[in-house]
Amino acid sequence: MIAFITGASHTGKTLLATKIARETGALALSIDLLKMGLIRSGHTALTPYDDEEMEKYLWSILSEMAKTAIENQQDLVIEGGYIPGNWKDSFDEGELENITAYCLTMSEGYIRSHFDDIVKHANVIEARLDDSELSEDELVRENAYYATQCAAGRYIAIPIAAPYDADKVYKEIMSPC
Numbered sequence: 001m002i003a004f005i006t007g008a009s010h011t012g013k014t015l016l017a018t019k020i021a022r023e024t025g026a027l028a029l030s031i032d033l034l035k036m037g038l039i040r041s042g043h044t045a046l047t048p049y050d051d052e053e054m055e056k057y058l059w060s061i062l063s064e065m066a067k068t069a070i071e072n073q074q075d076l077v078i079e080g081g082y083i084p085g086n087w088k089d090s091f092d093e094g095e096l097e098n099i100t101a102y103c104l105t106m107s108e109g110y111i112r113s114h115f116d117d118i119v120k121h122a123n124v125i126e127a128r129l130d131d132s133e134l135s136e137d138e139l140v141r142e143n144a145y146y147a148t149q150c151a152a153g154r155y156i157a158i159p160i161a162a163p164y165d166a167d168k169v170y171k172e173i174m175s176p177c
Helices: 011-022 029-038 051-071 108-120 136-151 164-174
Strands: 004-006 027-030 074-079 099-104 156-160
Touching: 004 011, 004 051, 004 136, 011 027, 011 029, 011 074, 011 099, 011 164, 027 029, 027 099, 027 136, 051 074, 099 108, 099 136, 099 164, 136 164, 156 164
Parallel strands: 004 074, 004 099, 027 074, 099 156
Antiparallel strands: none
């Protein structure tokens, strides 16, 4: 099983990936950790703000990691915002049978009515150094983008319309297994 978990910032991707890894014994990889390791080690001149270039750079590595996990019959959860909409193009049919891509999205209504809670829980898993530029409008735009990606069939949508409960989401996505 390979699970990609993507979505807008602050949607609980890392929390869900951690839950899946703990419950199933799968390996979990945070794309943000990989990104920062590559930046801090000097293996790339890209910065954390070079999103488009960073997605291309990281995806060439991440897709090959997923293929290696499939070859080795390892369970792997890869989570982060750098999973491109055309991710399926990197895999053949046999590989795709082993991969599921999920996308966490929050509705505009949810963001507007729960913004303070979203900000309050921003550091549940990751210690965000500076979240001061986060705005409701930016979260709405980012989540709307991911919602269109889900509607286009690129990912399985996991809408967040009530207080986020990683246990509940885990049960929902693991029930077919």
